[in-house]
Amino acid sequence: MALAILRRVAILVISVLVASIVVFAFLAVLPGDPAQVALGINATPELLARTRADFGLDRPLVEQYLSWMGGVLHGDFGRSYVTGEAIGPQLADRLGVTLWLVGAGMLVAVVLAVPFGALAAMWHRRFGGTAISGLSQLGVAVPAFLAGILLVQVFAVQLRWLPSGGWTPPDQGAGEFLRGLILPALSLGIVQGAVLTRYVRSAVLDTLGQDYLRTARSKGLRPYPALMRHGMRNSAVPVVTVLGLQLATLLIGAVVVERVFVLPGLGSMLLDSVSARDLLSVQGIVLVLVVAVLVVNFVVDLLYVVIDPRLRTAR
Amino acid sequence: MKVRISAALALLLVISACSAGSTASVSSGPDTLSVGFTAEPANFDFTRTDGSAIPQALLYNVYEGLVKLDPGGKIVPLLAKSWTVSEDRRTYDFQLQPGVRFSNGAPFTAADVKFSIDRVKTGWTISIKSKMDVVDHVEVVDPLHARVVLTKPSNGWLFDMTGRVGAMFSPTGVADLANTPVGTGPYEVQSRRRGDSIVLRANPAYWGRQPAYRTVILKYIKDPTALNNALLSNGIDVIAQISAPDSIPQFENDNRFTVLQGTTNGEVVLSFNGAKAPFTDARVRRALTLAVDRKALLDTAWAGRGTVLGSMVPPTDPWYEDLSGYYPHDPARARALLAEAGQPNLSIRLRVANLPYATAAAQVVASDLADVGVHVTIEPLDFPAVWLKQVFTDHDFDASIVQHVEARDITTFGNPKYYWGYDNPQVRQLLAAADAGTPAEQVADMRQVARTITADAAADWLFLYPNVVVAKKKVTGLAANQVSESFDLTGLG
Numbered sequence: 093m094a095l096a097i098l099r100r101v102a103i104l105v106i107s108v109l110v111a112s113i114v115v116f117a118f119l120a121v122l123p124g125d126p127a128q129v130a131l132g133i134n135a136t137p138e139l140l141a142r143t144r145a146d147f148g149l150d151r152p153l154v155e156q157y158l159s160w161m162g163g164v165l166h167g168d169f170g171r172s173y174v175t176g177e178a179i180g181p182q183l184a185d186r187l188g189v190t191l192w193l194v195g196a197g198m199l200v201a202v203v204l205a206v207p208f209g210a211l212a213a214m215w216h217r218r219f220g221g222t223a224i225s226g227l228s229q230l231g232v233a234v235p236a237f238l239a240g241i242l243l244v245q246v247f248a249v250q251l252r253w254l255p256s257g258g259w260t261p262p263d264q265g266a267g268e269f270l271r272g273l274i275l276p277a278l279s280l281g282i283v284q285g286a287v288l289t290r291y292v293r294s295a296v297l298d299t300l301g302q303d304y305l306r307t308a309r310s311k312g313l314r315p316y317p318a319l320m321r322h323g324m325r326n327s328a329v330p331v332v333t334v335l336g337l338q339l340a341t342l343l344i345g346a347v348v349v350e351r352v353f354v355l356p357g358l359g360s361m362l363l364d365s366v367s368a369r370d371l372l373s374v375q376g377i378v379l380v381l382v383v384a385v386l387v388v389n390f391v392v393d394l395l396y397v398v399i400d401p402r403l404r405t406a407r
Numbered sequence: 408m409k410v411r412i413s414a415a416l417a418l419l420l421v422i423s424a425c426s427a428g429s430t431a432s433v434s435s436g437p438d439t440l441s442v443g444f445t446a447e448p449a450n451f452d453f454t455r456t457d458g459s460a461i462p463q464a465l466l467y468n469v470y471e472g473l474v475k476l477d478p479g480g481k482i483v484p485l486l487a488k489s490w491t492v493s494e495d496r497r498t499y500d501f502q503l504q505p506g507v508r509f510s511n512g513a514p515f516t517a518a519d520v521k522f523s524i525d526r527v528k529t530g531w532t533i534s535i536k537s538k539m540d541v542v543d544h545v546e547v548v549d550p551l552h553a554r555v556v557l558t559k560p561s562n563g564w565l566f567d568m569t570g571r572v573g574a575m576f577s578p579t580g581v582a583d584l585a586n587t588p589v590g591t592g593p594y595e596v597q598s599r600r601r602g603d604s605i606v607l608r609a610n611p612a613y614w615g616r617q618p619a620y621r622t623v624i625l626k627y628i629k630d631p632t633a634l635n636n637a638l639l640s641n642g643i644d645v646i647a648q649i650s651a652p653d654s655i656p657q658f659e660n661d662n663r664f665t666v667l668q669g670t671t672n673g674e675v676v677l678s679f680n681g682a683k684a685p686f687t688d689a690r691v692r693r694a695l696t697l698a699v700d701r702k703a704l705l706d707t708a709w710a711g712r713g714t715v716l717g718s719m720v721p722p723t724d725p726w727y728e729d730l731s732g733y734y735p736h737d738p739a740r741a742r743a744l745l746a747e748a749g750q751p752n753l754s755i756r757l758r759v760a761n762l763p764y765a766t767a768a769a770q771v772v773a774s775d776l777a778d779v780g781v782h783v784t785i786e787p788l789d790f791p792a793v794w795l796k797q798v799f800t801d802h803d804f805d806a807s808i809v810q811h812v813e814a815r816d817i818t819t820f821g822n823p824k825y826y827w828g829y830d831n832p833q834v835r836q837l838l839a840a841a842d843a844g845t846p847a848e849q850v851a852d853m854r855q856v857a858r859t860i861t862a863d864a865a866a867d868w869l870f871l872y873p874n875v876v877v878a879k880k881k882v883t884g885l886a887a888n889q890v891s892e893s894f895d896l897t898g899l900g
Contacts, residue, residue, distance in 0.1 A: 122792075123793045124789065124793050124796050125792070125795075125796055128792075128796060129792050129795060130456070131457055131533065132458060132791075133795070133813075135457075136534050139533075139534050174449040174456075175450050175585075175601075176449075176455075176456070176585055177585075182601065186602065244633075244640075245636075248639075249639045252640050252641060255642050256633065256639070256640040256642055257636065257637060257642065258603065258626070259600075351629070352633060353633070354603070354626075354628045354630070354637070356601060356602025357602075360629075364447075367792070368449075368792075
């Protein structure tokens, strides 16, 4: 067990290092000079040279990489070329918004997928099951941003029940915070929920065919209670795996949804930083996203063991 | 195992708690206004960070200069009650408003004028600081009388004083400009939330008329559709400038809103690389200008919003005259000129900024030029990063389309090193004479500059970018034109 965790930590560290090198290298060959972008259309060659020196862009790439990585290891992500502010606190601030969004999206997805998936499986030869499968198929085909635009049109622009975007931190009014979170969470969650519904359906179908469920039924339990008492845990293992994989997709979906709903999260920071060639910020954001995905995988591994006690001895 | 999971959850909670940012909440009421913009300031320090977003938010609202530009493009008094110019046009005497204080309590006097102007040369790092190079020295005659002496006469200098280089600072208020602006204006910065908004509140000790709105929230929404939706769903009260012309009718057809259309300083230019063959030949440039139907282009690419121009002069400049008919759309003459120049089968690379107005205009230009036998390859370049590097700095292009937003940027045609590679000693001489002359001479000379570059087809001025402001009916006093660097909140009612 300890060895397994150690192995995963080693993989995590190596992955982060490789990712940091790849990100750094990609940004280094990206056309466009950060100093030029910062100075704009009036820049003189002398000023450009001075700004490049201020940013440290005139140093060899290896040296730039090492000094950046050295800083990151001490928790210092450097200062933004564009804003001049420390990147670390800004990252933490933005990550908070994105985590709320992803968490709420996930919640919507699970709340939709578990009952609908289970029903689709139990009714798989009836009209209801086919209808749910069809709807989920449709949901999979709709991109999150389109769902977002449609939700905004209906609930914000036409009905004016909810804000079309913007962010109120939870400590500045729980009501406004929740009102602002509903539409983004729905647009992210409906699409993911549709994907997840299909997995829940096949996992439950699989469970329904198992001997122990037949035994439970033969003892006189009705189908639904039998599934709840004996089948759900077993169905959960493949679903949790997919959930973990989907979290990475959710993070990517969040980038787009943040744009549609004007949320100051990591995604919108990433887009702004790329277009401003704020390379240090981009490096920091991507690194945080990579670490987030790896941590999710780590947590998923732990959850297996909690859900399925048989896996505890297997490791 | 449970312990570890709760540790992971605790970590997530801690990280998300970090989002509890540094801003105070804003109560919305009748004296609160929210205005939506697309470009967010990187910080509050326009002395060290370039771009239009910072002066747009702060100039005239938080910072004031001696003079300001009114919506008609006229220079009017602000912190200077009045001024006189000496006979040789080198000495400016400014009589200052009495009883003015900075938001940190320090009084505003002629010493601050000297400090601010001197500091442009010493403390500013962005290239716009060169606009102060013409200043020889500043004298403090008495606390309410500042004298500025120039090395040579310059009308451009007083005009530049209406922009950010003319902003007045206090020696006691420049310690942390990026976060804490200290000016004499009717508003102070209350708070900001990066990626979201800036909140301004009225300065109770303001020397002039108190602004109508006590609190103004500047909301930053990059996506044009999201910006429109915010207004449609009551999230904001005003859109400072609409950047998607197709969306304007939905506001015009909705009686909740007022739509104002005016002009900007933003000339959308089809530029030619005049330093490179075949564009060194004026016949080729003229032919291409004749080939493009600009009225039709404006209708197709920008829904007919905007103004057809014939030169690099917006209607709000004193030397504007309508030159839009100088080269009427005439494909036959264009073909003849190309044949005369020995270029009947020309192929060019049109490298445009990847912005909506530019890519839309590029399609029309390519199709019009195809009609006269010019083959056009359109290459959209990521703006600003890639366009700045390849077209602007490296001059690696045949033709390009981009919007030139600076006020009075016709002077760039006097710089042969500028990316359009236009080299005409007569234009340089006229520009210098205009800068040195009396206001009447300036107008006459600048007109001559505009006519000369038009006759030379130094570029093809496709159209002037429109300023379209949409506001809720209750908001009054908005200016239709956007000609200064500021989004001026002071006239709102």
